[in-house]
Amino acid sequence: xxxxxxxxxxxxxxxxxxxxxxxxxxxxxxxxxxxxxxxxxxxxxxxxxxxxxxxxxxxxxxxxxxxxxxxxxxxxxxxxxxxxxxxxxxxxxxxxxxxxxxxxxxxxxxxxxxxxxxxxxxxxxxxxxxxxxxxxxxxxxxxxxxxxxxxxxxxxxxxxxxxxxxxxxxxxxxxxxxxxxxxxxxxxxxxxxxxxxxxxxxxxxxxxxxxxxxxxxxxxxxxxxxxxxxxxxxxxxxxxxxxxxxxxxxxxxxxx
Amino acid sequence: xxxxxxxxxxxxxxxxxxxxxxxxxxxxxxxxxxxxxxxxxxxxxxxxxxxxxxxxxxxxxxxxxxxxxxxxxxxxxxxxxxxxxxxxxxxxxxxxxxxxxxxxxxxxxxxxxxxxxxxxxxxxxxxxxxxxxxxxxxxxxxxxxxxxxxxxxxxxxxxxxxxxxxxxxxxxxxxxxxxxxxxxxxxxxxxxxxxxxxxxxxxxxxxxxxxxxxxxxxxxxxxxxxxxxxxxxxxxxxxxxxxxxxxxxxxxxxxxxxxxxxxxxxxxxxxxxxxxxxxxxxxxxxxxxxxxxxxxxxxxxxxxxxxxxxxxxxxxxxxxxxxxxxxxxxxxxxxxxxxxxxxxxxxxxxxxxxxxxxxxxxxxxxxxxxxxxxxxxxxxxxxxxxxxxxxxxxxxxxxxxxxxxxxxxxxxxxxxxxxxxxxxxxxxxxxxxxxxxxxxxxxxxxxxxxxxxxxxxxxxxxxxxxxxxxxxxxxxxxxxxxxxxxxxxxxxxxxxxxxxxxxxxxxxxxxxxxxxx
Numbered sequence: 001x002x003x004x005x006x007x008x009x010x011x012x013x014x015x016x017x018x019x020x021x022x023x024x025x026x027x028x029x030x031x032x033x034x035x036x037x038x039x040x041x042x043x044x045x046x047x048x049x050x051x052x053x054x055x056x057x058x059x060x061x062x063x064x065x066x067x068x069x070x071x072x073x074x075x076x077x078x079x080x081x082x083x084x085x086x087x088x089x090x091x092x093x094x095x096x097x098x099x100x101x102x103x104x105x106x107x108x109x110x111x112x113x114x115x116x117x118x119x120x121x122x123x124x125x126x127x128x129x130x131x132x133x134x135x136x137x138x139x140x141x142x143x144x145x146x147x148x149x150x151x152x153x154x155x156x157x158x159x160x161x162x163x164x165x166x167x168x169x170x171x172x173x174x175x176x177x178x179x180x181x182x183x184x185x186x187x188x189x190x191x192x193x194x195x196x197x198x199x200x201x202x203x204x205x206x207x208x209x210x211x212x213x214x215x216x217x218x219x220x221x222x223x224x225x226x227x228x229x230x231x232x233x234x235x236x237x238x239x240x241x242x243x244x245x246x247x248x249x250x251x252x253x254x255x256x
Numbered sequence: 257x258x259x260x261x262x263x264x265x266x267x268x269x270x271x272x273x274x275x276x277x278x279x280x281x282x283x284x285x286x287x288x289x290x291x292x293x294x295x296x297x298x299x300x301x302x303x304x305x306x307x308x309x310x311x312x313x314x315x316x317x318x319x320x321x322x323x324x325x326x327x328x329x330x331x332x333x334x335x336x337x338x339x340x341x342x343x344x345x346x347x348x349x350x351x352x353x354x355x356x357x358x359x360x361x362x363x364x365x366x367x368x369x370x371x372x373x374x375x376x377x378x379x380x381x382x383x384x385x386x387x388x389x390x391x392x393x394x395x396x397x398x399x400x401x402x403x404x405x406x407x408x409x410x411x412x413x414x415x416x417x418x419x420x421x422x423x424x425x426x427x428x429x430x431x432x433x434x435x436x437x438x439x440x441x442x443x444x445x446x447x448x449x450x451x452x453x454x455x456x457x458x459x460x461x462x463x464x465x466x467x468x469x470x471x472x473x474x475x476x477x478x479x480x481x482x483x484x485x486x487x488x489x490x491x492x493x494x495x496x497x498x499x500x501x502x503x504x505x506x507x508x509x510x511x512x513x514x515x516x517x518x519x520x521x522x523x524x525x526x527x528x529x530x531x532x533x534x535x536x537x538x539x540x541x542x543x544x545x546x547x548x549x550x551x552x553x554x555x556x557x558x559x560x561x562x563x564x565x566x567x568x569x570x571x572x573x574x575x576x577x578x579x580x581x582x583x584x585x586x587x588x589x590x591x592x593x594x595x596x597x598x599x600x601x602x603x604x605x606x607x608x609x610x611x612x613x614x615x616x617x618x619x620x621x622x623x624x625x626x627x628x629x630x631x632x633x634x635x636x637x638x639x640x641x642x643x644x645x646x647x648x649x650x651x652x653x654x655x656x657x658x659x660x661x662x663x664x665x666x667x668x669x670x671x672x673x674x675x676x677x678x679x680x681x682x683x684x685x686x687x688x689x690x691x692x693x694x695x696x697x698x699x700x701x702x703x704x705x706x707x708x709x710x711x712x713x714x715x716x717x718x719x720x721x722x723x724x725x726x727x728x729x730x731x732x733x734x735x736x737x738x739x740x741x742x743x744x745x746x747x748x749x750x751x752x753x754x755x756x757x758x759x760x761x762x763x764x765x766x767x768x769x770x771x772x773x
Contacts, residue, residue: 052385077388087383091401091477100397101387149387 033200036210080150286361294369326352368410372403513558597720640682692749
């Protein structure tokens with residue numbers, strides 16, 4: 001379980017708040033998508049969980065432990081993290097990239113090698129990719145390796161910061177599905193940051209809507225899609241429906 | 257093979273060895289200091305600007321001046337250390353050269369180090385933190401390997417600079433490939449000059465290629481390239497340094513100094529040859545700056561050299577009066593001993609005075625035969641001097657005594673000064689009275705009716721620590737009073753002339769034979 005308790009964060013000495021007294025709970029095994037416009041504070045929120053960003057006030061607890069009391073490097077080895085920039089280490093092979101956290105944890109070489117092949121299979125990449133360098137991969141393949149690297153040390157928590165943002169629609173959909181499958185198969189607790197409400201609705205169990213550093217609404221996708229009292233939430237959650245209606249109209253036109 | 261070329265090759269093991277050892281030490285020290293500083297600067301924006309600015313500032317100091325500045329600095333430090341810890345250190349030669357070149361090497365290392373570390377893709381550093389690396393692991397596993405090719409490019413630049421600038425360590429008393437260049441320039445031995453430039457260039461090229469191999473190795477992650485490059489560098493340094501290392505008991509080495517002109521080289525060779533014949537080992541320190549040479553003998557870094565009474569009287573002792581010649585000599589010897597502990601073994605028997613000289617035809621056309629005649633003509637004439645004359649107190653005295661005011665004053669390397677008066681670039685020069693080129697170039701020396709130019713008797717000076725060394729003194733004492741000006745002039749000309757040149761050692765042998773020494 002991940003608990004965020006009254007988090008606040010400002011990057012400009014308090015003039016504006018990236019997080020404004022945010023509290024949020026993610027149950028074990030849940031897949032939460034956080035949506036919101038750029039600058040709404042959703043990435044800041046995610047990074048407080050693995051201490052890439054320290055909140056000014058408030059507490060984050062993962063599995064009951066306050067993360068502020070843990071060594072950040074050790075904490076991060078327990079939490080999978082993948083983000084839009086991927087950040088594969090260009091001087092390491094695919095296998096070395098995937099095996100980096102297990103190596104930091106001191107796993108034996110043979111176990112790391114076996115784990116690398118297991119993960120390549122999980123993210124649907126051929127085994128012989130293990131020896132490739134990152135610059136020999138396509139954008140989608142890189143993101144798959146990034147996902148494999150995040151999962152390598154068998155974390156119970158997976159943090160995804162718009163990992164599919166820079167990909168084409170088809171690859172994006174395939175990777176989203178892969179994430180969801182892995183979430184279920186590995187029993188993960190997943191937090192996904194995205195600005196794409198449709199993606200959030202299709203992948204997540206729960207959706208949190210952020211605006212100006214506050215969580216305006218949190219609930220099951222169907223609940224939020226059905227309508228919400230807050231106009232900001234409604235405007236955001238209506239967009240997939242509007243898109244779907246326009247696509248349906250176009251298809252009717254084509255059929256007729 | 258040409259005799260001069262063969263001579264150059266004979267000196268190569270010594271010169272190249274020192275050049276390589278000096279450059280390699282400076283570069284290694286530059287890396288040891290530069291890399292942590294680059295890291296600190298990459299981490300802290302506040303530290304970065306002043307550090308890079310300071311490194312750039314050092315770069316703007318001409319390298320020769322930087323080398324020269326370290327000598328007085330180290331001399332002062334040595335004196336402090338003498339007082340504090342009871343022993344000083346050598347302020348001349350290797351140490352000032354090493355420190356100046358190290359400073360000089362740091363800018364490219366710092367600049368590329370900072371660029372390499374700050375230019376990394378932020379996604380990669382975020383990933384390094386995200387996968388759970390500590391900041392130390394992030395540095396060694398990610399940042400260092402990724403910045404390495406950029407840093408190596410800086411090291412290459414730095415190596416080429418250092419190897420080039422190391423030729424300038426000759427004037428502060430460190431043997432290097434610059435010895436060819438400085439000596440060659442002074443004695444018009446262009447083969448030496450070209451040889452020195454060529455050797456330094458070839459060395460720089462080889463080192464650049466080996467470092468380039470390491471750089472590509474790091475960029476493409478091919479281990480053999482890195483290993484081959486490193487092995488090449490280590491083997492090269494070892495090979496070049498080998499001739500400098502000698503095993504077994506060493507004969508006591510005397511150090512003979514010389515300033516930077518032919519007469520000084522010849523006299524140093526004359527002394528060295530005598531000492532070597534007596535069974536002693538001799539190290540030569542040629543091309544010392546005029547003021548550096550005296551401080552070097554006073555501090556015991558050289559054991560003996562020849563200087564000139566007028567220079568010592570005004571330049572070192574700071575006198576402005578001009579007593580008669582024997583009085584000046586006696587008082588000078590006395591004061592040098594009292595104030596610096598430097599022993600004056602005695603005058604060699606000739607004078608090498610500053611003298612104003614003109615081309616004979618030009619002097620005749622202007623009707624000038626003395627400096628007094630020259631004074632009214634001076635405003636339409638140009639004076640050419642060596643590099644230091646115009647800054648010396650003797651010039652001020654001379655100028656004020658006759659009210660000299662020239663239309664222009666130009667400074668030359670002595671060799672080019674004679675060329676300049678020969679082709680009419682300048683009208684009058686500050687010649688040296690023992691210089692063979694005065695007669696050979698058909699110059700006339702203008703008389704000094706007011707006696708404003710002090711006497712410049714060549715005197716043999718001995719360092720305080722050799723004052724009691726009877727064997728050493730006995731070997732050199734026979735030179736006192738034995739060298740007439742004609743013989744010195746002839747020997748100087750044999751080295752300075754364009755045709756049928758001798759090197760200083762040959763000229764010294766001829767001089768010794770002629771004088772029956």
